[in-house]
Amino acid sequence: MKLLAISDTHLETDTIPQYLAGIIEDYDLVVHAGDFSSMKFYKALESTGKLRAVHGNTDEKELQELLPEKLIFEVEGIKIGVIHEGALSIVDTTPMRYLALEMGVSVLIFGHLHRPIIEKRDVLLICPGSPTKPRMSDPCAVELIIDNGTVKANIIEISGQSCNYIDYSRKLDKDKNS
Template sequence: MKIAVLSDTHLRAKMPQELLDMLKDADLVVHAGDFITPVVYEAVKASSKRLVAVHGNSDDDSIKSTLPESVIFDAEGVKIGVIHKGRYGTDVTNMRYLALEMGVKVLIYGHLHSPVIDQTDVLLLCPGSPIFPRMADPTIAILHVEGSEIRVDIIKTNTGQMCKSIDFARSLGKE
C-alpha cells in the first residue's frame, strides 16, 4: 500500500497542482493538519482515493469541527496513528510514548515543518511541509506498507518556498 503523507500546507487558496498530482497516485493520503482553509481541505480530499486527516492548531474553525484531533486507522494490518501537534520537546521520546499509549506501530505527526523519521520499536514520521519548510527542503513523505514491512521515502517538492537558512548554508563555499 502506498500512502502519501503531508502536513502543514498552510494555504489559504489553491493547492499547487504538483502536490495534487502526487496525491492521486497514492492508495491513501494522510494529512496531519494545518490545511488552514476548507478550500485546501476539499482539494486534498478530491485528489485522494481515500483521505485520513486530523485538524491542526492553525486550521479554520470549520475544519476543526469537521476533523478529529487524532485518529487511528489500519493499513494492511499495521495500526497507524495521526496527530498534528504531539507532546514533543527537544527529542522524540515523548512522541514515542504517545505512540505506545495510542497502541500504534506508526505515529504520523506534523507541526514541525521539517521531516523526521525515527525508528525504534515504533516508527515516528513527520513529513515536513511541502510549502513552508523550516530548516529543511519542502517535502512530503511516501509510506510503503506491505504486510509487516514498512518503508518511508521523503520526497522533495518543487512548489514550496526554499528555507532561507538552508539556501544560505548551501551557498557557503561556492565561489
C-alpha cells in the first residue's frame, strides 16, 4: 500500500491545487498531519476518499472540533500514529520517539516544523515538511510504501515555491560558481 504524508498546507482554497492533485491520485491513502488552515481545503482533500487527518494549531475552530488531536490506524499490520504538534526541535526528536512508544505505534507522522524528517530508530519518525510553505527546504511530502510488514519512507519533491532562504542560498552558490 502507498501512503502520502503531508502537513502544514495552510490553504484557503476549496480545490486541490493541480501540483498536489496529480500526486495524490498515485496513492491509496493521504495522511495529513494538521494545519489545513481552512475547512474548505479539508473538505477538498476529504472528497478524495483517501484522507486520514488530525487538526493543527492554526486550523479553524470548526476543524479543531471535527478532527482529533491524535490518530492511530493500522495498515497491513503496521500501526501508524499521527499528531500535529509535539516536536519542538528539528535536531532532537527524542520527545517524538517517546510519544510514538506511548501511543504504541511503529510509525509516527507529525507536522508543525514545515521541514522534512525521516528518522529510523526503534520507531519510524516522519515529518513530511510542507508542500506549500516550507521552511529551510523545498516543498515536499513523504511517501510511505508498506509491503509485507515493512515500511519504506522517501521524501518526494513537490513543485512550488521553496523557502526564501533556500532560494537566496542557491543564488549565492550560483553567483559564486559563475
